Amino acid sequence: xxxxxxxxxxxxxxxxxxxxxxxxxxxxxxxxxxxxxxxxxxxxxxxxxxxxxxxxxxxxxxxxxxxxxxxxxxxxxxxxxxxxxxxxxxxxxxxxxxxxxxxxxxxxxxxxxxxxxxxxxxxxxxxxxxxxxxxxxxxxxxxxxxxxxxxxxxxxxxxxxxxxxxxxxxxxxxxxxxxxxxxxxxxxxxxxxxxxxxxxxxxxxxxxxx
Amino acid sequence: xxxxxxxxxxxxxxxxxxxxxxxxxxxxxxxxxxxxxxxxxxxxxxxxxxxxxxxxxxxxxxxxxxxxxxxxxxxxxxxxxxxxxxxxxxxxxxxxxxxxxxxxxxxxxxxxxxxxxxxxxxxxxxxxxxxxxxxxxxxxxxxxxxxxxxxxxxxxxxxxxxxxxxxxxxxxxxxxxxxxxxxxxxxxxxxxxxxxxxxxxxxxxxxxxxxxxxxxxxxxxxxxxxxxxxxxxxxxxxxxxxxxxxxxxxxxxxxxxxxxxxxxxxxxxxxxxxxxxxxxxxxxxxxxxxxxxxxxxxxxxxxxxxxxxxxxxxxxxxxxxxxxxxxxxxxxxxxxxxxxxxxxxxxxxxx
Numbered sequence: 305x306x307x308x309x310x311x312x313x314x315x316x317x318x319x320x321x322x323x324x325x326x327x328x329x330x331x332x333x334x335x336x337x338x339x340x341x342x343x344x345x346x347x348x349x350x351x352x353x354x355x356x357x358x359x360x361x362x363x364x365x366x367x368x369x370x371x372x373x374x375x376x377x378x379x380x381x382x383x384x385x386x387x388x389x390x391x392x393x394x395x396x397x398x399x400x401x402x403x404x405x406x407x408x409x410x411x412x413x414x415x416x417x418x419x420x421x422x423x424x425x426x427x428x429x430x431x432x433x434x435x436x437x438x439x440x441x442x443x444x445x446x447x448x449x450x451x452x453x454x455x456x457x458x459x460x461x462x463x464x465x466x467x468x469x470x471x472x473x474x475x476x477x478x479x480x481x482x483x484x485x486x487x488x489x490x491x492x493x494x495x496x497x498x499x500x501x502x503x504x505x506x507x508x509x510x511x512x513x514x
Numbered sequence: 515x516x517x518x519x520x521x522x523x524x525x526x527x528x529x530x531x532x533x534x535x536x537x538x539x540x541x542x543x544x545x546x547x548x549x550x551x552x553x554x555x556x557x558x559x560x561x562x563x564x565x566x567x568x569x570x571x572x573x574x575x576x577x578x579x580x581x582x583x584x585x586x587x588x589x590x591x592x593x594x595x596x597x598x599x600x601x602x603x604x605x606x607x608x609x610x611x612x613x614x615x616x617x618x619x620x621x622x623x624x625x626x627x628x629x630x631x632x633x634x635x636x637x638x639x640x641x642x643x644x645x646x647x648x649x650x651x652x653x654x655x656x657x658x659x660x661x662x663x664x665x666x667x668x669x670x671x672x673x674x675x676x677x678x679x680x681x682x683x684x685x686x687x688x689x690x691x692x693x694x695x696x697x698x699x700x701x702x703x704x705x706x707x708x709x710x711x712x713x714x715x716x717x718x719x720x721x722x723x724x725x726x727x728x729x730x731x732x733x734x735x736x737x738x739x740x741x742x743x744x745x746x747x748x749x750x751x752x753x754x755x756x757x758x759x760x761x762x763x764x765x766x767x768x769x770x771x772x773x774x775x776x777x778x779x780x781x782x783x784x785x786x787x788x789x790x791x792x793x794x795x796x797x798x799x800x801x802x803x804x805x806x807x808x809x810x811x812x813x814x815x816x817x818x819x820x821x822x823x824x825x826x827x828x829x830x831x832x833x834x835x836x837x838x839x840x841x842x843x844x845x846x847x848x849x850x851x852x853x854x855x856x857x858x859x860x861x862x863x864x865x
Contacts, residue, residue, distance in 0.1 A: 334727045342607055342746035347727045351538065383582070384608030385637035388644065391611065426644065 306458040306512055309406040315367045316360065319374055321509035323353035329505050336498035345386055345498045352378065352387045366405045371415075372398035386499050389427050389436060393419040409457055413447035420444050434478035436499035442467035443507050461511040468507035472500035529721040529730040530791060530828040537726045541583055541605050548590050552854040555594045563618040564590050564601040575692040575701050576622030576654070578602065579631040579685075580610040580641060587855030588824040589685075596851025596858070597689040598631075599624070606726050607746050609637035612644035616653075619645060623654035627698035629705065631688065633677025634662040657698060659688075659705045663714040663835065665773045666742025666750050671710070679787035679824035680714030680835030683847070686856065690846040708843060713774040715766050716789065716833035718743040719756065722826060732829060741765070743789075743831055759796060763803035766834040771808065774836055778812030781839045783847060788822040789831035797821075800832050808836075816844055823855065 307314060326333075326349050333346025356377035364370050375398030378391035400415035401407055407415075420440050429435040446464035475497035534540050549558050557567045563578075570576070580602035581589045589601045602618035604610035610618075615630070622628045632642045642658050649656055661677055661684050668674035688705045696704070717739040721732035734740045734753070739762055742750040756762050767784075776782060786801040797820040805815045816839055824833075837843070851858050 334729065338729060342724075342731070343729050344607060344724060344727050348605065348608055379611060380613055382611035383605040383637070385640050387608065388611055388637060388640050392644070427640065 306456075306461060308457045309408050310367050310412070310457065311406050312362075312364050312367045312370050315370045315407070316357075316362045316364075318510045318512075319353075319357050319360070319370070321512070322506045323350070323357045325505050325509040326350040326353050326502065329502075333498050333502055333505075336496055336501060339495050345384075345502065348384055348387060349390070349502055352381055352383075352390070355381050367407045368398070368401040368404035371407075372402040374398060385427075386436070386502065389423050389499075392426055393423050393440070396422040409447065409450060409455070409460055412457075413444065413450075416440075416444045416447060432478055434475040434480040434497045434500070436497070436503045438475050438478070438497065439468040439471040439500040439503040439507070442471040443503070458512070461507075465504070465507040465511040469504040472496055472504040475500045527721070527730070527733040527735055529723045529733055530830075531723045532725040532827050534725045540725065541603065544583055544586070545590070545603055548586065548854075552591070555852065555854050556590065559617075559621050561617040561621060562602070562614055563621045564593050564603065565621055566593055566595070566599055568595075570595075570599055570624050570693065572625045574624050574695050575626050575698050576600065576624045576628040577631060577689060577692050577701075578615075578618045578622040578628060579633070580604060580615045580618060580638060581633060582607045582609050582637070584827050585824050587822070588679075588682075591855030592682075592685055592689075592853050594851065594853025596693045596849060597685060597853045597856065599692075604637075606724070609635065609641050612641045612648055615641050615645035616648040619649050619656050620653060627655040627657070629688065629692070629698060629701050630656055630658045631685070631705070632658060632660045633681055634660045634673065635676055638677075655698065657702055659702055659709075661705065661709045663709070663712045664742075665713050665715050665770060671713070671773070678714040678716065678835070679789075679833045680712045680785060680837070682785055682787075682823050682856070683712045683783065683835065683837040684708040686851060686858075687843055687846040689851060690849040693851075694846075694849070704842070704846065708837065711774070711838040711843070712835060713770045714787075714833050714835040715741070715770050715773075716743055716787070716831055717741045717754075717762055717766060718789065718829055718831035720791065720830035722790065722828040724827075731826065732831070740831075743826075743829075746826065759799040760803045763800040763832075763834065764807050766800075766832070767804040767807045767836070770834050770836050771811075771813070774838060776808070776811075776813050776836065776838060779814075781814040781816045781844070782808065783817040783837045783839055783844075784808070784815050784819070785823070785833075785835040785837075786818075786820040787824055787833040787835065788820070789829040789833065790822065790825035791828040791830040792822075792832055794820075797832055800834065804834055817847060821856075 330346035330350040337345035375395035382391040396419040446467045578600040600622040662675035663680035664678035667676040741752040
């Protein structure tokens with residue numbers, strides 16, 4: 305069970321789980337990427353997150369500072385389009401939350417909304433373009449809605465992670481309009497976008513599922 | 515962790531396996547070794563970018579480019595007099611991040627502005643755009659120039675096309691313009707002119723292997739060619755049977771010349787690029803066939819080059835690139851340049 309207010313230890317654990325789950329899924333993501341890209345997305349993202357998580361000072365007292373540091377580390381280390389977009393997402397989230405010792409749901413939702421908007425603005429993707437935005441948007445929307453009567457961090461993050469995965473799967477019905485996959489036209493139909501799937505993996509790790 | 519044999523309906527397809535040490539150290543070891551081998555030309559600055567060992571005179575435009583590794587000698591080997599001031603290497607087939615590019619822009623500044631050249635691939639463009647924001651108004655006057663040439667990546671010559679080996683025409687010609695002391699705006703104008711007059715298309719005969727993922731890149735059945743294979747092994751998927759060198763060379767040159775709309779009486783340059791594992795015999799036959807095809811249609815081939823310029827590890831593939839020349843572009847192409855991978859020794863004919 306995740307607490308309703310995330311402290312530094314909890315955030316470090318979420319990030320560590322993200323890196324571990326990306327490593328576990330590296331071959332799956334490489335294979336998805338190989339159908340429409342150059343087949344290294346999983347290996348690259350796993351190495352990027354592992355390196356950045358290793359670099360973060362886990363003794364930080366503040367949850368916000370941990371996120372700020374992970375964002376900065378990703379930005380220093382990133383390579384390739386997907387890595388750079390994750391660096392942009394997490395530097396924005398980290399900058400929004402840097403002053404917060406602990407993080408509650410409304411703050412998390414607001415910070416991820418800012419991060420998502422930055423990724424959309426700089427990356428140029430909208431919902432339905434078969435990119436990572438198709439997983440991040442429903443994740444953020446679920447955090448923002450906080451529907452139902454059991455509005456706990458644990459349940460809402462879990463619901464949001466499910467929404468991210470549904471969003472990732474929805475990309476099989478979409479024609480890629482951006483990134484390397486764009487040149488493949490209709491051939492991207494029937495394939496899960498590896499960028500969207502990678503965010504679903506991270507979201508699931510954040511929700512404490514494995 | 516290696517999978518350099520792919521089984522398809524035609525049986526097993528072998529791809530040349532790439533030998534490395536710890537994949538995590540691949541980038542660091544490659545850069546370290548390459549800079550040491552070519553230390554007369556290039557050095558590594560403390561901030562990370564590859565720079566010229568003897569910097570360009572102050573008061574001239576600086577040229578910088580970032581790129582993923584695996585395409586050697588591009589682009590580390592194209593840093594030198596008459597070419598780039600700075601190269602920012604990323605990871606294998608992955609563009610460097612924006613902070614690294616921003617450091618490259620600062621390293622390239624010789625007091626007359628910086629032209630950030632970008633081979634048009636999504637990661638490279640994204641990093642370049644973010645780097646420009648990071649450098650901001652406090653940094654040197656820097657402009658980004660996106661360049662593309664690969665006709666297999668989109669039907670129209672524009673920003674939906676990606677960069678390929680034919681951009682050597684752009685690197686060489688923009689490099690000559692900057693070395694000659696032309697302004698940032700002039701370098702940019704000339705760069706756009708080359709981009710709009712260059713086209714490329716490649717074909718792969720035997721694929722290679724990604725030493726990080728362990729997977730095959732561009733596996734192709736024996737006796738066939740994968741047409742339109744880009745610099746990462748991504749392709750349009752068109753597979754043709756190959757009878758001899760002339761037939762594939764003519765197919766490539768015809769498509770490239772048609773896309774460029776080369777007319778009889780025009781002059782051009784031709785580059786035949788070896789994607790990493792061709793023989794000199796083969797690329798020479800391709801160059802010979804390409805020149806003959808153009809000459810037969812009344813097109814003058816002023817300059818003809820073959821070589822291993824932009825590779826995809828050990829891919830056995832060739833690319834044919836054509837650049838339409840006018841007096842300005844030809845003079846800039848002919849001016850002297852010195853670098854690990856590309857040298858023109860002629861008189862400097864730039865006024």
